[in-house]
Amino acid sequence: xxxxxxxxxxxxxxxxxxxxxxxxxxxxxxxxxxxxxxxxxxxxxxxxxxxxxxxxxxxxxxxxxxxxxxxxxxxxxxxxxxxxxxxxxxxxxxxxxxxxxxxxxxxx
Amino acid sequence: xxxxxxxxxxxxxxxxxxxxxxxxxxxxxxxxxxxxxxxxxxxxxxxxxxxxxxxxxxxxxxxxxxxxxxxxxxxxxxxxxxxxxxxxxxxxxxxxxxxxxxxxxxxxxxxxxxxxxxxxx
Numbered sequence: 311x312x313x314x315x316x317x318x319x320x321x322x323x324x325x326x327x328x329x330x331x332x333x334x335x336x337x338x339x340x341x342x343x344x345x346x347x348x349x350x351x352x353x354x355x356x357x358x359x360x361x362x363x364x365x366x367x368x369x370x371x372x373x374x375x376x377x378x379x380x381x382x383x384x385x386x387x388x389x390x391x392x393x394x395x396x397x398x399x400x401x402x403x404x405x406x407x408x409x410x411x412x413x414x415x416x417x418x
Numbered sequence: 419x420x421x422x423x424x425x426x427x428x429x430x431x432x433x434x435x436x437x438x439x440x441x442x443x444x445x446x447x448x449x450x451x452x453x454x455x456x457x458x459x460x461x462x463x464x465x466x467x468x469x470x471x472x473x474x475x476x477x478x479x480x481x482x483x484x485x486x487x488x489x490x491x492x493x494x495x496x497x498x499x500x501x502x503x504x505x506x507x508x509x510x511x512x513x514x515x516x517x518x519x520x521x522x523x524x525x526x527x528x529x530x531x532x533x534x535x536x537x538x539x
Contacts, residue, residue: 311480343523343525345525345526347463347526349463354513354529354530354531354532355455355463355513355529356529357525357526357527357528360518360525360527361525366527396462398462398463400463400465400526402522402523402524402525402526403523405468405477405522406465406477406478406479406480407453407465407468407477407522408465409455409462409463409464409465410462411462412462412463
């Protein structure tokens, strides 16, 4: 099973600041099958990024994804109040299709 | 509008069974793989199972293999999860999720609101 490790566990920031979230896999991944999801409190998750770097429909351009191999990054420039949430990475290339444990972006 | 409406959750004793359903609309059901993903209270997301659009391949996480069965009714645009031999560690909100294509390796592009399953005596 591919294990995904997300760092940091919690990120304390203020609106307007930037955020860098990391996800490291236990083995090299095909970046075509790597995604980021956002989950706000009390809501279902939402797709942000797929194929490591492609924004999903309707996702603002302050969200960007990068990376390859075993290391992937989600960058959020200029945090908006609605961006304070938990972010999960997922690999969907090899079953079991694992998620990372999540990074919580909280108000500082 | 695309809709995914999960139902069938509830309180069940250890060893019991439940059948979850996910009624869908607004997209071509047979063109989308479908998944169940669960989230224990206060915890992260955990992939459970995926079925391809045509229903010809199914994937399971190890801890549910042999106990859970994913299926779909492509005539009625509905996804199911039959859960047998339930354990307390199966307690979670179960989300049904739509993939962007018919293969299990297409990304999940939409999530339903989930249904709560509690396994306790």
